[in-house]
Amino acid sequence: MGEPALRVALLGCGVVGTEVARLLTTQADDLAARVGRPLELAGIAVRRPGRPRPDLPVDPALFTDDATGLVEREDVDLVVEVIGGIEPARSLVLAAMAGGASVVSANKALLAEDGATLFAAAEKHGVDLYYEAAVAGAIPILRPMRESLAGDRVRRVLGIVNGTTNYVLTKMDETGAGFGEALEEAQALGYAEADPTADVEGFDAAAKAAILAGLAFHTRVTAMDVHREGITEVSAADVASARAMGSVVKLLAICELSEDGQSVGARVHPAMIPRSHPLASVRDAFNAVFVDAEAAGELMFYGRGAGGAPTASAVLGDLVAVARHRVGGGRGPGESSYADLLVRPMGETVTRYHVSLDVADRAGVLAAVAQVFAEHGVSIDTVRQRPLGDGDDAELVVVTHRATDAALQATVEGLRGLDAVQGVTSVMRVEGE
Amino acid sequence: MGEPALRVALLGCGVVGTEVARLLTTQADDLAARVGRPLELAGIAVRRPGRPRPDLPVDPALFTDDATGLVEREDVDLVVEVIGGIEPARSLVLAAMAGGASVVSANKALLAEDGATLFAAAEKHGVDLYYEAAVAGAIPILRPMRESLAGDRVRRVLGIVNGTTNYVLTKMDETGAGFGEALEEAQALGYAEADPTADVEGFDAAAKAAILAGLAFHTRVTAMDVHREGITEVSAADVASARAMGSVVKLLAICELSEDGQSVGARVHPAMIPRSHPLASVRDAFNAVFVDAEAAGELMFYGRGAGGAPTASAVLGDLVAVARHRVGGGRGPGESSYADLLVRPMGETVTRYHVSLDVADRAGVLAAVAQVFAEHGVSIDTVRQRPLGDGDDAELVVVTHRATDAALQATVEGLRGLDAVQGVTSVMRVEGE
Structure with a gap:
C-alpha cells in the first residue's frame, strides 16, 4: 500500500x-x-x-x-x-x-x-x-438506529441489553430456582460479577436505555431520566405465575414515543412478555433489541451482548x-437531538400490570377488589381465581388493560389496604403484546 | 435552516x-x-x-x-x-x-x-x-455487514431472504399442505405473485445471496456464481420428515468461507434446520439473516423483507x-473486493444430507445401503428405520455427517441403483447445527 x-x-x-x-x-x-x-x-x-x-x-x-x-x-x-x-x-x-x-x-x-x-x-x-x-x-444496533433508520420514525424499542440478568432470569425460568440461587450459579460460571449490583439493580441496562432512547427519538436522554428497577425482587412465584400465563419474565429496557408523539419515556424493569414474542426466546447471556418503526415495522437484532x-x-x-x-474525508453523523422531546416521568407512562393477591376465599371479595381497580380508572383484562391449599385463602391473579403507571401504583396501594386482601404477592408489568 | x-x-x-x-x-x-x-x-x-x-x-x-x-x-x-x-x-x-x-x-x-x-x-x-x-x-443487514462487521471476519451467513417462499413453507409446516396448495393460498393473500417463478425457483434469493457473499467476504460474487435450487420439489413428506426430526424446512441463502479461508461458496436451496435454531422461528413472510463472525459470534437480524x-x-x-x-463531505465505503477469493463450485461445498429411502423390509438391506455410503466416503450420523403400512416395504431415513456435495450426490445416485431400494423419496440438505 x-x-x-x-x-x-x-x-x-x-x-x-x-x-x-x-x-x-x-x-x-x-x-x-x-x-x-x-x-x-x-x-x-x-x-x-x-x-x-x-x-x-x-x-x-x-x-x-x-x-x-x-x-x-x-x-x-x-x-x-x-x-x-x-x-x-x-x-x-x-x-x-x-x-x-x-x-x-x-x-x-x-x-x-x-x-x-x-x-x-x-x-x-x-x-x-x-x-x-x-x-x-457485538450486536450492530447503534449504527442501524443512527443510520439505517434515519429516514424512519421509531415508535418503540424493547431491549434485553444485560446478559447477567438475562442469564439469571433464564435459569429461574428453566429450573424454578429463586433469584439468589440463580445468581450464585451465574457467579460461579462467570456470568455475574462478585459485586453484581450494576447488573441486577438495572444500572447497566439503564445507561443503555438512555443511549438507545437518545438515538431513537433525536432527544437528549441521560441515565438519570431512565426509570430503573432491577431484578432482585423477582421471585420464583413471579416466574411461575408468568409461566402459567404463557409468559416469561425478562428485564427490559423500554424506550417509547407517546401516542401523540410529543414525549418519550425510558425505563428499565422486569416485565412479563408472552412466550410468542421474539424476545422471549432470547436466553442465557444473549442480548436482543426489538425495534418498532413506523415504516420498517418490527425489527429485531440478536447476538452476544458482552465478552x-x-x-x-x-x-x-x-x-x-x-x-x-x-x-x-468526511465524518459520521454527530449528535442528533433536534426533536428535543419531553422525557416524561414514569407515572405518566402507560403500561399494564399483572397483580397476584392472597385473598380471603369468601363471597364479595372479588367485588371489593374490582371496586379498587374501578376507583382508579384501571380496567381489568382478566381475573383468575384459585383456592390455595392452606384453607380459607384464595389466589387472585388480575391482569389489567393499559393505564398510567401512577394509576396502577395507586390501585396496588388501594388493594393493600383492603381487609379481604391478606397480601399483594406479586406485581409486575406486562409488555410486548 | x-x-x-x-x-x-x-x-x-x-x-x-x-x-x-x-x-x-x-x-x-x-x-x-x-x-x-x-x-x-x-x-x-x-x-x-x-x-x-x-x-x-x-x-x-x-x-x-x-x-x-x-x-x-x-x-x-x-x-x-x-x-x-x-x-x-x-x-x-x-x-x-x-x-x-x-x-x-x-x-x-x-x-x-x-x-x-x-x-x-x-x-x-x-x-x-x-x-x-x-x-x-427493511432489515438493516448490508450496512451492518459493510460497516459494523468491517473489523471482523465473517465465516458464514444463513439467510431467509425471500418472504414468499418462507410463507409457503410455513403454511406447509403448519397445515401439512403440499407445495401447490400452499402456493395458491399465498397467491390469494398477496404473498406470491401470479407468476411466482422468481421467488419459488430461488432466483430472488440467489441475487441476494450474491450481494451478501460479496460484502461478507470482500470478493466479487454474482448471481451466476450462486448454486440455486427452489422449493417447487419440496413435498409434504419432506416437511413431515423434517418435523419428525425436530426440524423445519426453510429456503436458505448460504454464504460461507471454506475452513482454510481460501474460498467461498454461495448457494440457495431448501434445507432442514433444527427447530431450536433462531431461524426456525422466522415464520410467514418475515425475513432474517443469521451471521457467524469470528469475534462477534452469532448475530441475527430479523424483520420484514418486502412491502x-x-x-x-x-x-x-x-x-x-x-x-x-x-x-x-466524504463518501460511504465503496466496493470492497480486495480478498478476491475463489468462488468454489457446489460439488466442493461441504454439507450434510437427509435421505429417505423406500426399501424392501428384509435382512441385508441396511448393510447394502450402508455400503453405498461407505464407498463414497460418506459417514452416517443416524439411521431410522420403520415398516411402512403396505406390507414388505420399510422406510429408511439416513442423516449423514458432513461431506462434499459431490460425494453426497454420488451416494444418492448409487442408492438409486440398488436392487433393494424401491425409491429415494426425499433428499434434502441439513444445516444450522
Missing part, C-alpha cells in the same frame, strides 16, 4: 482491550485493505505497564501508565477508550478530541451520563465519536469507520 | 416508489433536520405520467416519462432507483452517476448481475451507491446517509 499508517492509542487493556489489541495485530492485513491505510498501535495505556502479558502478541514497549501523555501525542490519529467509568475516561476522551483524534468508546456509563459534552467536543474539533460497543456488545471478542468486534467496526473518514 | 434543498429524482413509482414519495413529503421536516438540508423531489419518472394518483400528496407536474432526461438534469443531486430489473435501470443509474448524482437503489437483480460496473462508476465519479433495500427489505413501507424505510435510511455526505 505504501501509505503511512494511522496510529491508534488504546486506553485500557482488560478483557476487551486485550482482544482489540490482538485483532489489530492478527487481522492487520485485512484491516489495512478495508481502511485503505494500515492501522498501527501507537501505545496502550494501562495501570501496570510492566505486568507480563504473554498472550498478547504486541511489543511490550507500547505499554505506558501515562494515559494523558498518550492521547496528547501528536502522532495519534485514533483513540480507543475501553477503560469504562466516568473519570478518568471523560477527561481522556475530551483531551483526545481536543488534540484532533477521533474516538471509539465502549463506555456506556460515560455516554449515558454526559454524552452531550462529548458530542459537543467532537463537533467542535471536527472529529468522530463512535460507540457501537457501548450497547449490546472480550464480541465487544472488540464492535470496537473494530467503529475503528474501521472512523479510520476510513481519516483516509477519505 | 435556510440552506438550499437537495434535489431527489425518483425512478419508478410502484409500491415502493409511492411510499418513498409519500415519506419524503410527510416526513420532510424530520428528514431536513437529520440531513442538515431539506430533501425535495425534483421529478418522478414513470411509464404513465398522466395516471391519477390520488393517494400520493405530490405535485402532479413532477411526473415525467423521460427518465433519462430526469437523471441528467443538472439540479438533481440524488437519484432513487426503484424500477427493478436490469435495463433500463442500469443505464439510468450509470447516467445519474456520470452526472454527479449519488444513487440509492433497491435493485437486487442489477446489483447481483453487474455490481462491479456500478461500483466502478461510483468510484470514478466520486459519488455514493447505496442499496440496503436490495436485500431483506412498500418497509422497503421505503431502507431506501430513506440510505438517502439520508448519502445526503449527509453531500452536506458534510
Whole structure:
C-alpha cells in the first residue's frame, strides 16, 4: 500500500482491550485493505505497564501508565477508550478530541451520563465519536438506529441489553430456582460479577436505555431520566405465575414515543412478555433489541451482548469507520437531538400490570377488589381465581388493560389496604403484546 | 435552516416508489433536520405520467416519462432507483452517476448481475451507491455487514431472504399442505405473485445471496456464481420428515468461507434446520439473516423483507446517509473486493444430507445401503428405520455427517441403483447445527 499508517492509542487493556489489541495485530492485513491505510498501535495505556502479558502478541514497549501523555501525542490519529467509568475516561476522551483524534468508546456509563459534552467536543474539533460497543456488545444496533433508520420514525424499542440478568432470569425460568440461587450459579460460571449490583439493580441496562432512547427519538436522554428497577425482587412465584400465563419474565429496557408523539419515556424493569414474542426466546447471556418503526415495522437484532471478542468486534467496526473518514474525508453523523422531546416521568407512562393477591376465599371479595381497580380508572383484562391449599385463602391473579403507571401504583396501594386482601404477592408489568 | 434543498429524482413509482414519495413529503421536516438540508423531489419518472394518483400528496407536474432526461438534469443531486430489473435501470443509474448524482437503489437483480460496473462508476465519479433495500427489505443487514462487521471476519451467513417462499413453507409446516396448495393460498393473500417463478425457483434469493457473499467476504460474487435450487420439489413428506426430526424446512441463502479461508461458496436451496435454531422461528413472510463472525459470534437480524413501507424505510435510511455526505463531505465505503477469493463450485461445498429411502423390509438391506455410503466416503450420523403400512416395504431415513456435495450426490445416485431400494423419496440438505 505504501501509505503511512494511522496510529491508534488504546486506553485500557482488560478483557476487551486485550482482544482489540490482538485483532489489530492478527487481522492487520485485512484491516489495512478495508481502511485503505494500515492501522498501527501507537501505545496502550494501562495501570501496570510492566505486568507480563504473554498472550498478547504486541511489543511490550507500547505499554505506558501515562494515559494523558498518550492521547496528547501528536502522532495519534485514533483513540480507543475501553477503560469504562466516568473519570478518568471523560477527561481522556475530551483531551483526545481536543488534540484532533477521533474516538471509539465502549463506555456506556460515560455516554449515558454526559454524552452531550462529548458530542459537543467532537463537533467542535471536527472529529468522530463512535460507540457501537457501548450497547449490546457485538450486536450492530447503534449504527442501524443512527443510520439505517434515519429516514424512519421509531415508535418503540424493547431491549434485553444485560446478559447477567438475562442469564439469571433464564435459569429461574428453566429450573424454578429463586433469584439468589440463580445468581450464585451465574457467579460461579462467570456470568455475574462478585459485586453484581450494576447488573441486577438495572444500572447497566439503564445507561443503555438512555443511549438507545437518545438515538431513537433525536432527544437528549441521560441515565438519570431512565426509570430503573432491577431484578432482585423477582421471585420464583413471579416466574411461575408468568409461566402459567404463557409468559416469561425478562428485564427490559423500554424506550417509547407517546401516542401523540410529543414525549418519550425510558425505563428499565422486569416485565412479563408472552412466550410468542421474539424476545422471549432470547436466553442465557444473549442480548436482543426489538425495534418498532413506523415504516420498517418490527425489527429485531440478536447476538452476544458482552465478552472480550464480541465487544472488540464492535470496537473494530467503529475503528474501521472512523479510520476510513481519516483516509477519505468526511465524518459520521454527530449528535442528533433536534426533536428535543419531553422525557416524561414514569407515572405518566402507560403500561399494564399483572397483580397476584392472597385473598380471603369468601363471597364479595372479588367485588371489593374490582371496586379498587374501578376507583382508579384501571380496567381489568382478566381475573383468575384459585383456592390455595392452606384453607380459607384464595389466589387472585388480575391482569389489567393499559393505564398510567401512577394509576396502577395507586390501585396496588388501594388493594393493600383492603381487609379481604391478606397480601399483594406479586406485581409486575406486562409488555410486548 | 435556510440552506438550499437537495434535489431527489425518483425512478419508478410502484409500491415502493409511492411510499418513498409519500415519506419524503410527510416526513420532510424530520428528514431536513437529520440531513442538515431539506430533501425535495425534483421529478418522478414513470411509464404513465398522466395516471391519477390520488393517494400520493405530490405535485402532479413532477411526473415525467423521460427518465433519462430526469437523471441528467443538472439540479438533481440524488437519484432513487426503484424500477427493478436490469435495463433500463442500469443505464439510468450509470447516467445519474456520470452526472454527479449519488444513487440509492433497491435493485437486487442489477446489483447481483453487474455490481462491479456500478461500483466502478461510483468510484470514478466520486459519488455514493447505496442499496440496503436490495436485500431483506427493511432489515438493516448490508450496512451492518459493510460497516459494523468491517473489523471482523465473517465465516458464514444463513439467510431467509425471500418472504414468499418462507410463507409457503410455513403454511406447509403448519397445515401439512403440499407445495401447490400452499402456493395458491399465498397467491390469494398477496404473498406470491401470479407468476411466482422468481421467488419459488430461488432466483430472488440467489441475487441476494450474491450481494451478501460479496460484502461478507470482500470478493466479487454474482448471481451466476450462486448454486440455486427452489422449493417447487419440496413435498409434504419432506416437511413431515423434517418435523419428525425436530426440524423445519426453510429456503436458505448460504454464504460461507471454506475452513482454510481460501474460498467461498454461495448457494440457495431448501434445507432442514433444527427447530431450536433462531431461524426456525422466522415464520410467514418475515425475513432474517443469521451471521457467524469470528469475534462477534452469532448475530441475527430479523424483520420484514418486502412491502412498500418497509422497503421505503431502507431506501430513506440510505438517502439520508448519502445526503449527509453531500452536506458534510466524504463518501460511504465503496466496493470492497480486495480478498478476491475463489468462488468454489457446489460439488466442493461441504454439507450434510437427509435421505429417505423406500426399501424392501428384509435382512441385508441396511448393510447394502450402508455400503453405498461407505464407498463414497460418506459417514452416517443416524439411521431410522420403520415398516411402512403396505406390507414388505420399510422406510429408511439416513442423516449423514458432513461431506462434499459431490460425494453426497454420488451416494444418492448409487442408492438409486440398488436392487433393494424401491425409491429415494426425499433428499434434502441439513444445516444450522
